[in-house]
Amino acid sequence: MRFKGSDHNRGIAVDLTILDRNGNPLDMGTAFDEFSPKSHHTYIELSPEVLKNWLLKTTMASIGLYHINTEWWHYTWNGKKPPVGKWVWDCN
Numbered sequence: 563m564r565f566k567g568s569d570h571n572r573g574i575a576v577d578l579t580i581l582d583r584n585g586n587p588l589d590m591g592t593a594f595d596e597f598s599p600k601s602h603h604t605y606i607e608l609s610p611e612v613l614k615n616w617l618l619k620t621t622m623a624s625i626g627l628y629h630i631n632t633e634w635w636h637y638t639w640n641g642k643k644p645p646v647g648k649w650v651w652d653c654n
């Protein structure tokens with residue numbers, strides 16, 4: 563049986579941001595999971611302060627994780643994709 567799922571289900575993708583020294587998230591231009599053009603890496607009509615936070619993208623790339631253009635928070639390991647797990651969360 564073939565299971566469907568995202569790279570998150572394969573354990574090779576992560577959603578993250580950068581926090582300042584006080585634990586506050588840096589302004590990335592949008593909220594996490596805001597699916598709008600403003601969340602795209604190519605969107606540049608943002609303040610200079612927000613554009614400076616492209617540090618996240620360059621840092622992730624420097625360790626071999628790649629991005630998808632539409633989500634500034636999503637990074638994926640650039641290697642062989644393992645299968646989707648067969649276990650089910652025990653959620654109520």
Ligand SMILES: [Zn+2]
Nearest residue numbers: 575576577636
């Ligand atoms: Zn993600």
